[in-house]
Amino acid sequence: MKRPYSVKLDINNGSVNMTHGSGGRAMAQLIDEIFVHHFDNELLRQYNDQASFTVPDGRMVISTDAHVIAPLFFPGGDIGSLSVHGTINDVCMSGALPLYLTAAFILEEGLPLAELERIVASMAAASRQAGVPVVTGDTKVVEKGKGDGVFITTTGIGMVPAGVNISGDQARPGDAIILSGSIGDHGMAVLSSRENLSFATTLQSDSAALHTLVASMLEVTPSIHCLRDPTRGGLATTLNELTLQSGVGMLLDEKAIPVKPEVMGACELLGLDPLYVANEGKLICICAATDADALLAAMRKHPLGRDAAIIGHVIADDHHLVQMQTAFGGRRIVDWLAGEQLPRIC
Amino acid sequence: MKFVDEFRDGAIARKLAKTIAETALPDRQYRLMEFCGGHTHAIFRFGVQDLMPENVGFIHGPGCPVCVLPKGRIDNAIALVQQHDVILCTYADLIRVPASAQMSLLKAKADGGDIRMVYSTQDALHIARAHPQRQVVFFAIGFETTTPPTAIAIRQARAEGLNNFSVFCNHVLTPPAMRTILQAEGGASAHIDGILGPSHVSTIIGSQAYAFCAETFHVPLVIAGFEPLDVMQSTLMLIRQLNAGTAIIENEYTRVVTRAGNRKAQQLMAEVFELRPTFEWRGLGMLAQSALKIRHEFADLDAECRFNMPAITTADVKGCLCPAILRGLNKPTDCKLFGTVCTPENPMGACMVSSEGACAAYWSYGRFRRETTKQEVAA
Ligand code: SF4
Secondary structure, three states: OOOOOOOOOOOOOEOOHHHHHHHHHHHHHHHHHHHHHHHHHHHHHOOOOHHHHHOOEEEEEEEEEOOOOOOEEEEEHHHHHHHHHHHHHHHHOOOOOOOOEEEEEEEOOOOHHHHHHHHHHHHHHHHHHHHOOEEEEHHHHEEOOOOOOOEEEEEEEEEOOOOOOOOOOOOOOOOOEEEEEOOOOOHHHHHHHHHOOOOOHHHHHHHOOHHHHHHHHHOOOOOOOOEEOOOOHHHHHHHHHHHHHHOOEEEEEEHOOOOOOHHHHHHHHHOHHHHHHOOOOOOOOEOOOHHHHHHHHHHHHHHOOOOOOEEEEEOOOOOOOOOOOOOOEEEEEEOOOOOOOOOOOO | OOOHHHHHOOHHHHHHHHHHHHHHOOOOOOOEEEEEEEHHHHHHOHHHHOOOOOOEEEEEEEEEEHOOHHHHHHHHHHHHHHOOOEEEEEEEHHHHOOOOOOOOHHHHHHOOOOEEEEEOHHHHHHHHHOOOOOOOOEEEEEOOOHHHHHHHHHHHHHHOOOOOEEEEEEEEEHHHHHHHHHHHHHOOOOOEEEEOOHHHHHHOOOOHHHHHHHHHOOOOOOEEEOOOHHHHHHHHHHHHHHHHHOOOOOEEEOOOOOOOOHHHHHHHHHHHHHEOEEEEEEEOEEEEEEEEEEHHHHHHHHHHHHHHOOOOOOOOOOOOHHHHHOOOOHHHOOOOOOOEEEEOEEEEOOHHHHOOHHHHHHHHOOOOHHHHHHHHOOO
């Protein structure tokens, strides 16, 4: 198909302007030379307003996630890879095999095209690596000052294998709680790269797509009770959600929860609690105690579950509290977070 | 991380707990006030109370600068943003604290106010340099620990001729608050047997600043670090003093604190600040000579002068037991508002404002604790 423009986009020096969202030639060119170029796949190349495909029989899941983050690029990832990983993870926490993604971009006038291309390229790489293509999308441009560079919303669909029934309300007293690896890496990596936080660290975000880990877990135990990725609000918030949904309590063992020393150090410095810091490549699995060892072994064989650990168990509790035996020897409640976790000064 | 782990060792904690249990006399109560929010935080976060015998209890003191800042001062800060269009630089702790009329800095920011969260006074100076056309105000708050950096920023702004920078000073002093609490009790009180004294603050003002606790009120005080083992060791030291009937100022935090403190920092503070005749503490009321004001010589850098800020007094919420809780007369659960009207999401009084306040800490970490322990024993 011949495209109706002759001069290529000046990606090195150009920036997004209002015409890129106007529906005219400039927009068509932006879509072509940046989005289609990088995401390239058969469905996208049909240039329709929708992607159509046949789906296998069974239960389908769909999930959508809006991504806003400052800074756009951080150690270990960027808003592009994050928007792919985040939605794949939301889909696969049902046990589903993710199939397709869609992406909507809200671009702020003035965003350098080079930055946009870097983000889209990283997104495309993440989607290719995960084997989940971006098959349709949309772009809008807002005036300068009305956005934060770029916002990305992704939607994903997937199919749940027969016999799998994972849901947040399935935790039962006696169940084991397994965590796939160290907590707080993403949140502290992002925080440490904010411009006014000058402490130097070697922290990397853990942003990753977890569907292959989930698949390898389901292979050994299709009867997993709950799966969830502890993103915003961290491990503490996710566990509190699950206790409420299932009507149970939990007892954690602080010593068993993996936290990297550099994450702990940065948290100490800022007065933050790693239990509440965001993760983007970790999952919590709740399963019958009898399945725990087999699951743990399967997880540890996968690169994203190498440091998996059983961190506690589900108990009966009418107050639906998450409690923790501290490494120090006492016990505390691990509560919901009030508002956003903010660094303390004293 | 070695450094911190050393002070959080569970095995040492159990040993110390055993010694404490053996030392505490079974026929008496030990009501110890931990002065600082940092102590309160450690006690709840690590579950220190669980390692104590039944008759050793902690009373959570007023040592959280965010909690004791009166509402009116936040109203003042919001007015700066809304009426004078300044860039307000603040520590993140303050952003959610409720002001009058359902306002907070967070809401003022959402309404378009230019409020920026900073991590140090240097960040604020940096913002002032970057925006020479705008007025930039640093919302200074904290005890003696955070005061020297504010003094340095003021001197630096003067030296650089940074005319668009000023400081809204809310620095307060710990000894007057402690005196007030002990005074209200009428000397060696029925309610506070001993005090775990401020650690970070004491690095600046020195341990002798609290001599009056022992001399005037005959209440022993141990300067205690913020690590859980510090808290336990200091508790043991207090119990020993109480058993022996002595009341002296001891220093557990010798790795940092000296008797005289940091003279250089004290000089710096004296050069830039002077005492206010009186200042309001949320939960404690007006306390004489308990806060600092920027000296006349630096008045041009004082936001209160530059913007002619009015003194705003607001009444504390009716039914709030903070004054009694801060004095050890009541527990958070005695307050009718606790957990009903007053929660960390919607704080009514000083003790619920920051996570280090007595009520907030009790709500987040301690609520149901006894109850669940009992349940398990029964089960
Ligand atoms: S629960 Fe709230 S209202 Fe009651 S004493 Fe504590 S802070 Fe005050």
